[in-house]
Amino acid sequence: MREQLKLLEELQKHDARLQEIEGQLKTLPEKLDSLRRNLAKVEKMLQAEQDNLAQVEKWRREQEAQLRQEEEQIVKAKTKLAAVKTSKEYMASQREVENTRKAVAEREVEVLKLLEAIEQSKKSIEAHAVDVNALRAEVEQEEAVINGRIAELQSQADALRGERDAFITEIRPDVLRRYNHIRMRRGLAIVAVTDGVCQGCHMAIPPQLYNILQRRNSLELCPTCYRIIYWDKMMDDDSAREEAPAAPAATAAPAAPTAVENDASPASADAATAAATSEHKVA
Numbered sequence: 001m002r003e004q005l006k007l008l009e010e011l012q013k014h015d016a017r018l019q020e021i022e023g024q025l026k027t028l029p030e031k032l033d034s035l036r037r038n039l040a041k042v043e044k045m046l047q048a049e050q051d052n053l054a055q056v057e058k059w060r061r062e063q064e065a066q067l068r069q070e071e072e073q074i075v076k077a078k079t080k081l082a083a084v085k086t087s088k089e090y091m092a093s094q095r096e097v098e099n100t101r102k103a104v105a106e107r108e109v110e111v112l113k114l115l116e117a118i119e120q121s122k123k124s125i126e127a128h129a130v131d132v133n134a135l136r137a138e139v140e141q142e143e144a145v146i147n148g149r150i151a152e153l154q155s156q157a158d159a160l161r162g163e164r165d166a167f168i169t170e171i172r173p174d175v176l177r178r179y180n181h182i183r184m185r186r187g188l189a190i191v192a193v194t195d196g197v198c199q200g201c202h203m204a205i206p207p208q209l210y211n212i213l214q215r216r217n218s219l220e221l222c223p224t225c226y227r228i229i230y231w232d233k234m235m236d237d238d239s240a241r242e243e244a245p246a247a248p249a250a251t252a253a254p255a256a257p258t259a260v261e262n263d264a265s266p267a268s269a270d271a272a273t274a275a276a277t278s279e280h281k282v283a
């Protein structure tokens, strides 16, 4: 049973590490997504600025075309002015020239304002383009880092799964079932008992159970938190010492379900476990 408990402890370490890795594998792409969303947002803002600039430039071209037309109008009006016969005609042509000149002057002010606005807009776009490029570079770099980390974690997970697959076959199916069942509900499925105290729920276990635990030949559950428990000193023993006390323990306590120790068949293992179930043990 000591070997089974050690395997369970090992399994639990692997499962905890795998769970941690899976959690990281889930959050890492989320971090990248958030960076990408930020980049998309500033790219969109820059695009809006560029679109706006294009609109203003189009308006400026229209105003300049209008200006040229009005200047031509002045030239024509002046020619007409030279050819007028009556003072009434002269006055009318004179007024036309004046009005067009006024329109030209106003439009020139307008075009100047547009040129200023265009200048400012270009500067702002330039600065924002620098920011966007810097952010894009940052995202690409982060993407490389995160992808590297993901690959690293995936290979770690693969290695852990490989190890897990290798030793899980040595765990008795009934023991494994119990482990999975407890782990699903309580996270930690197997815990040490130190100085008679369960390290899962920090409650003292009955002295009688503590004695049984130290014999290391049965699968016991904490009567408070129902986790699989083992005597903490057990894990410190080297394997050479394990073989020696196993036999005397069997003779010294014939009632104890020592059969589970060396039995590989699930059916008789279950029977043995059932035999051990007389008290608070395997439920």
Ligand SMILES: [Zn+2]
Pocket (backbone or CB within 6 Å): 198, 199, 200, 201, 202, 203, 222, 223, 224, 225, 226, 227
């Ligand atoms: Zn407990």
